Amino acid sequence: MIDSADAALVRTRGADGDKLAPYETTLADLYLAKAREKQGYAQYGDAEILAAEARRFADAASLKAGQRRATEPAPAPAMSSTVPKQ
Amino acid sequence: MTRALGAFACVLALACASGSAQRKRADTIAAQIQAAREQGGETCAPRELATAEANLRFAQLEIERGDSRSADSHLALAAPAAREAANKSRDCAKVNVVVREKPAEPPVPRVGVRDTDGDGVPDVDDLCPDVPGPPERRGCPLFTDRDGDGVSDDIDRCPEVAGPKENFGCPWPDRDGDGVADKDDRCPDEPGPVDNQGCPWKSVLIVVRRDRIELKQQIHFQPNRAIILSDSYDVLRQVAQAVKDAQGVAVRIEGHTDNVGKRKENLKLSQERADAVKEYLVREGVDAGQLKAVGYGPKRPIASNATRAGRTLNRRVEFRIEERKK
Numbered sequence: 001m002i003d004s005a006d007a008a009l010v011r012t013r014g015a016d017g018d019k020l021a022p023y024e025t026t027l028a029d030l031y032l033a034k035a036r037e038k039q040g041y042a043q044y045g046d047a048e049i050l051a052a053e054a055r056r057f058a059d060a061a062s063l064k065a066g067q068r069r070a071t072e073p074a075p076a077p078a079m080s081s082t083v084p085k086q
Numbered sequence: 087m088t089r090a091l092g093a094f095a096c097v098l099a100l101a102c103a104s105g106s107a108q109r110k111r112a113d114t115i116a117a118q119i120q121a122a123r124e125q126g127g128e129t130c131a132p133r134e135l136a137t138a139e140a141n142l143r144f145a146q147l148e149i150e151r152g153d154s155r156s157a158d159s160h161l162a163l164a165a166p167a168a169r170e171a172a173n174k175s176r177d178c179a180k181v182n183v184v185v186r187e188k189p190a191e192p193p194v195p196r197v198g199v200r201d202t203d204g205d206g207v208p209d210v211d212d213l214c215p216d217v218p219g220p221p222e223r224r225g226c227p228l229f230t231d232r233d234g235d236g237v238s239d240d241i242d243r244c245p246e247v248a249g250p251k252e253n254f255g256c257p258w259p260d261r262d263g264d265g266v267a268d269k270d271d272r273c274p275d276e277p278g279p280v281d282n283q284g285c286p287w288k289s290v291l292i293v294v295r296r297d298r299i300e301l302k303q304q305i306h307f308q309p310n311r312a313i314i315l316s317d318s319y320d321v322l323r324q325v326a327q328a329v330k331d332a333q334g335v336a337v338r339i340e341g342h343t344d345n346v347g348k349r350k351e352n353l354k355l356s357q358e359r360a361d362a363v364k365e366y367l368v369r370e371g372v373d374a375g376q377l378k379a380v381g382y383g384p385k386r387p388i389a390s391n392a393t394r395a396g397r398t399l400n401r402r403v404e405f406r407i408e409e410r411k412k
Binding site for chain 1: 128132133135136137139140141144147151
């Protein structure tokens with residue numbers, strides 16, 4: 001479950017979740033860290049519950065990031081400083 | 087033993103007191119989080135709110151597990167985060183503005199509208215004011231025909247240019263632009279009049295007789311040499327075509343000269359000229375087996391060699407149809 005949550009969080013970060021869904025991404029990050037800590041103390045039941053929560057938050061962040069990217073206008077292209085070739 | 091029991095009881099009492107205090111702290115933080123959330127904390131301070139919520143949840147978990155030290159550290163993280171979230175949310179909360187009096191809108195002037203085509207769509211809104219059409223199409227008929235070729239625009243591949251319906255409303259292509267459409271033009275890449283099926287009139291330079299091919303223009307050579315001049319290429323091409331068209335025919339190419347100069351040299355020159363013509367015809371695709379080149383020199387004049395005009399006539403090439411092969 002921790003691996004699954006970790007993979008979900010990587011996907012979220014790839015989808016720019018830190019910027020587009022910071023609330024959910026932060027929650028996922030903290031829950032995953034806590035799940036790892038619990039696993040380290042061999043409290044596997046708690047670890048699994050926290051990892052499941054982390055996974056849920058990561059998925060929600062991915063979804064939200066995708067929706068926001070679809071609705072937000074594309075950024076204007078950067079002005080080129082080079083002189084075009086004649 | 088009594089002492090040990092007493093010590094255990096004291097530790098238990100302290101733990102209970104600590105747990106109770108932690109729960110109170112947790113409740114306070116939860117209230118702050120709730121306030122921040124109501125003020126839009128999720129948008130205004132997402133990271134702070136998330137940090138506060140997560141650490142509060144972890145603290146509660148640790149309190150339940152009896153790990154007060156860990157619970158303490160989570161509460162210590164949750165409290166400032168919750169405060170920060172509440173502060174930030176307060177600053178960016180939505181401001182509601184109430185408009186107490188709304189100014190009355192000025193009356194819209196109403197003007198009598200014209201509707202020339204009487205289709206119920208006033209001319210100002212009608213894209214086709216002279217042709218009736220439904221309002222859904224902004225007053226235009228369902229299918230227009232802008233180029234008037236009888237093919238409505240919805241199926242007309244060239245709606246701006248008139249063309250027959252057989253070509254989907256487009257004009258027939260005419261590559262050479264001679265006014266004869268390619269489909270009727272026998273020479274689509276060469277302009278020509280309509281009454282010659284789009285082909286240019288070409289002067290006919292030869293006449294094929296029963297026993298010879300008559301030339302309307304003599305074949306010209308460089309003086310005293312067997313090199314054909316380019317002005318004779320057209321006539322030779324026509325000869326070649328005629329010979330190719332009659333495959334069962336053998337043709338004798340005869341070279342003739344006037345009587346100026348040595349006879350032997352004239353014979354040689356006439357042979358070489360006949361050979362040059364044969365070579366040209368073969369290059370044009372005539373079967374060499376159909377051709378025979380003979381040089382007669384001055385032996386067969388057709389005019390007097392005493393005059394310049396007569397000598398010109400005597401210097402010539404003739405094509406004789408020898409036989410018909412079976």
